[in-house]
Amino acid sequence: METESVEDAAASKRRRWRRGLPWFLFAVAVIAGLVARRVAPWIPIPYLVVLLGTPFVPWVWHRLGRGTLLTKRAITAVAVVIVIALLPLPWQTALLDHPPGTTWRLDGRVSVDGEVMDPPGEWYWLTVGRPPIVAEVVWAGVRGEQAAIDLRDGIPAIRPEVAEPAAARVALQAVGDPRALGNVDVVVGGWWATTPLGSWWRGLALGRSHGLMVALVTYAHVSGEDLAAGRRVAGTGAIDPDGAVVRIGGLLPKARAAESAGIDVFVFPASQLDELDGFVPSDMVLVPVADFADALDGLRRTAAEPVPTP
Numbered sequence: 257m258e259t260e261s262v263e264d265a266a267a268s269k270r271r272r273w274r275r276g277l278p279w280f281l282f283a284v285a286v287i288a289g290l291v292a293r294r295v296a297p298w299i300p301i302p303y304l305v306v307l308l309g310t311p312f313v314p315w316v317w318h319r320l321g322r323g324t325l326l327t328k329r330a331i332t333a334v335a336v337v338i339v340i341a342l343l344p345l346p347w348q349t350a351l352l353d354h355p356p357g358t359t360w361r362l363d364g365r366v367s368v369d370g371e372v373m374d375p376p377g378e379w380y381w382l383t384v385g386r387p388p389i390v391a392e393v394v395w396a397g398v399r400g401e402q403a404a405i406d407l408r409d410g411i412p413a414i415r416p417e418v419a420e421p422a423a424a425r426v427a428l429q430a431v432g433d434p435r436a437l438g439n440v441d442v443v444v445g446g447w448w449a450t451t452p453l454g455s456w457w458r459g460l461a462l463g464r465s466h467g468l469m470v471a472l473v474t475y476a477h478v479s480g481e482d483l484a485a486g487r488r489v490a491g492t493g494a495i496d497p498d499g500a501v502v503r504i505g506g507l508l509p510k511a512r513a514a515e516s517a518g519i520d521v522f523v524f525p526a527s528q529l530d531e532l533d534g535f536v537p538s539d540m541v542l543v544p545v546a547d548f549a550d551a552l553d554g555l556r557r558t559a560a561e562p563v564p565t566p
Contacts, residue, residue, distance in 0.1 A: 350388035357513030365446035375476035377484020384506030419464035427474035465504035468493035485559035491523030499548035
């Protein structure tokens with residue numbers, strides 16, 4: 257009798273676990289959706305609802321006890337197809353006429369030779385574009401069109417392992433730090449970039465448009481100069497070894513993303529100023545720069561200017 261009682265208790269515990277697991281997974285899905293929306297506010301809410309809610313439809317249907325076994329299996333199969341069709345392909349970039357921009361926090365998430373760069377103020381870098389979903393790629397293939405660019409085919413010279421150390425060396429040279437003369441180990445992304453998944457994503461990424469911001473954050477931390485002066489600073493721009501700030505892609509959507517994020521100062525290549533014709537931010541200060549020294553002067557100058565009152 258005692259053995260049966262123990263077995264019954266174990267079986268009851270397993271039943272409770274099976275009943276509670278879907279609710280736990282549902283809570284995790286809701287939290288994941290909120291985080292995704294917070295990071296990329298351009299993600300459509302209906303897309304998140306369908307992507308994260310569809311896996312639970314077969315479970316709800318089963319709980320209601322409706323339909324035959326064949327019906328339940330058909331509903332499960334349809335749910336699986338829908339989820340797969342909506343999954344993003346993170347190793348590709350969708351070809352879009354109007355790609356979205358995204359703002360990412362940078363201070364405290366850059367390390368140079370193991371030292372975390374965390375200067376005063378808030379610093380952000382910007383990306384443009386999004387990965388395609390499976391349905392887009394499949395539909396484009398059926399129509400004989402190209403829906404995305406495969407990041408795995410990119411030029412090694414604009415991979416993070418090349419572009420980020422080059423940007424940090426520009427800042428270290430401006431400070432007079434001897435590390436500028438040797439190899440510099442730079443990691444952007446904080447702890448996430450050191451995980452296997454984050455490291456894979458980081459190695460896959462293309463572009464050096466965040467080079468200017470990596471250089472500015474490195475300079476502000478190593479020099480100890482409070483360039484932000486209590487402001488939220490964001491920017492974009494590739495930076496050459498001589499400090500020249502050169503052209504990047506998607507300037508307008510990046511500027512719009514920065515304004516939506518409440519950025520105070522937006523730094524960008526002066527050679528692309530014409531691309532912001534017609535863009536009039538409400539409170540964000542635009543700082544076009546030609547080189548790294550110009551960027552430093554621009555941040556110092558705007559910090560000394562009086563803040564306009566509404």
